[in-house]
Every structure is written in C-alpha cells, then in structure tokens.
Amino acid sequence: NAGVMQNPRHLVRRRGQEARLRCSPMKGHSHVYWYRQLPEEGLKFMVYLQKENIIDESGMPKERFSAEFPKEGPSILRIQQVVRGDSAAYFCASSPRDNPREKLFFGSGTQLSVL
Amino acid sequence: AQTVTQSQPEMSVQEAETVTLSCTYDTSESDYYLFWYKQPPSRQMILVIRQEAYKQQNATENRFSVNFQKAAKSFSLKISDSQLGDAAMYFCAYRSEGAQKLVFGQGTRLTINP
Numbered sequence A: 001n002a003g004v005m006q007n008p009r010h011l012v013r014r015r016g017q018e019a020r021l022r023c024s025p026m027k028g029h030s031h032v033y034w035y036r037q038l039p040e041e042g043l044k045f046m047v048y049l050q051k052e053n054i055i056d057e058s059g060m061p062k063e064r065f066s067a068e069f070p071k072e073g074p075s076i077l078r079i080q081q082v083v084r085g086d087s088a089a090y091f092c093a094s095s096p097r098d099n100p101r102e103k104l105f106f107g108s109g110t111q112l113s114v115l
Numbered sequence B: 001a002q003t004v005t006q007s008q009p010e011m012s013v014q015e016a017e018t019v020t021l022s023c024t025y026d027t028s029e030s031d032y033y034l035f036w037y038k039q040p041p042s043r044q045m046i047l048v049i050r051q052e053a054y055k056q057q058n059a060t061e062n063r064f065s066v067n068f069q070k071a072a073k074s075f076s077l078k079i080s081d082s083q084l085g086d087a088a089m090y091f092c093a094y095r096s097e098g099a100q101k102l103v104f105g106q107g108t109r110l111t112i113n114p
Helices: none
Strands: A005-007 A010-013 A019-024 A031-037 A043-050 A053-056 A065-068 A075-079 A088-095 A110-114 B003-005 B010-014 B019-021 B024-026 B032-039 B046-052 B064-069 B074-079 B088-096 B108-113
Touching: A005 A088, A010 A019, A019 A088, A019 A110, A031 A075, A043 A065, A043 A075, A075 A088, B003 B088, B010 B019, B019 B108, B024 B074, B032 B064, B032 B074, B046 B064, B046 B074, B074 B088
Parallel strands: A010 A110, B010 B108
Antiparallel strands: A005 A019, A019 A075, A031 A043, A031 A088, A043 A053, A065 A075, A088 A110, B003 B024, B019 B074, B032 B046, B032 B088, B064 B074, B088 B108
16 A cells, blocks of 8 residues: 655745645545645644545635545645745645544645745 | 644753653543644654543553643653654644544654764
8 A cells, every 4th residue: 555645745836826736545545634734833724525525625725725536536736826825835644434533644745835 | 723732842852761742732622632743854744642532541652652631631742762763843633523634733843862
C-alpha cells in the first residue's frame, strides 16, 4: 500500500494563476480531508469529501477555492487567481470510514509558493 | 468552537533524557479524542499517540506516554529516553466524537542535543 500520495510536492505559481493540487488516498479509503499549514503554524481544516460529495467545507475560503473527489481519480484542491497569502503547505489525509476511531493517514503535502 | 493551545514554541532536551510537551484545550463536549502528531523536516504527519476522553487510563506507546487530565483539559506528551530521531515539530490535536475534522495546536519544535 503506497500511502497517501500528493503531487506535486512543490508548486510555484505567479499571482493570478491557478493552482491544482492532487491527492490520491490510500487504497480502499473513500474519505479525504484537506488541511492548510501556514509557516510556523498548525494545520487548519479546509474540507472533507467522500466520493463525489462534499461533506464539510466549513474551513474553505468563500472565494477562489474549490475541491472535488470524483468517482474515478484523485481528489483535487483548486485555487483560482492565487495571491501571496495562499502560499502554504497543503496536506491531504484519508481514512476508510468516517469514524473518529479510525486512524487518519496523511500525505507529505504540497508546498505552494506564490511569487 | 474547540481550541488547542501549545504554550511552548520550542523545547530542547539532551539525548537519553526525558522531556514533556504541554497541551491544553477548550471544549464543552464530554466525548472526544486527543492526538499527538510528529512532523519531521520531511513534512510527513506521523501519529504518535491517541487518547479517548472516556478512558481514564493514560495512553502509552513505547517511549511515548501522555498525562491526560480531563478536568483540567490538559494533555501532555512525555518522551522518555529521547533519541536524535525524535527531533521534529510536535502537534497536539483534538477531534470531536461526531465531527470529522482535527483541530491542531500551534506546535512545539523539539530539539535533541547529542
């Protein structure tokens, strides 16, 4: 089992461009969570998705950010018209079930740098 | 809303010694879960230990143990016989019984001195 795979590991964008971050959960996991980590801070929850459904997006900024988890393929976190404040590490985690007793498995994150 | 506070931005300890990292949290719930995660320079988030609030017994994983004080809303991590590989950022996290998301503290950077 390859674990949670995130790519790219590093992404550089200029202000105004779009950023697409991909997350392939562990095999058999249908629950995906996205977190953002600003420099020298803890991770902040953004969104929780199951296959083809957004369950909780309470941590997502209202504009420019969107997430999806299609029936086939990885989960995508999309940031339109990036600004310098979007520079952060974005982490994806997955679990097989929505149960607090289930262990969350994290990817190694994507470091987004906005020039 | 729940909050998690780690009051020690940095800690250091001599190799083979014991170190304790502090964490306090605020919640009105009675059922929840607490975690300690380790983040080495590779950025990978690694679960160190987990505690269910309904369990009075403190969780232990090899050299890692917690001191869970539910009434005081305190959840400290003790690392015994510190090793160089323990150097990392350590994050305390909270999860409600009925919620999906983790609430993280600000982190403590642990340095191990040889």
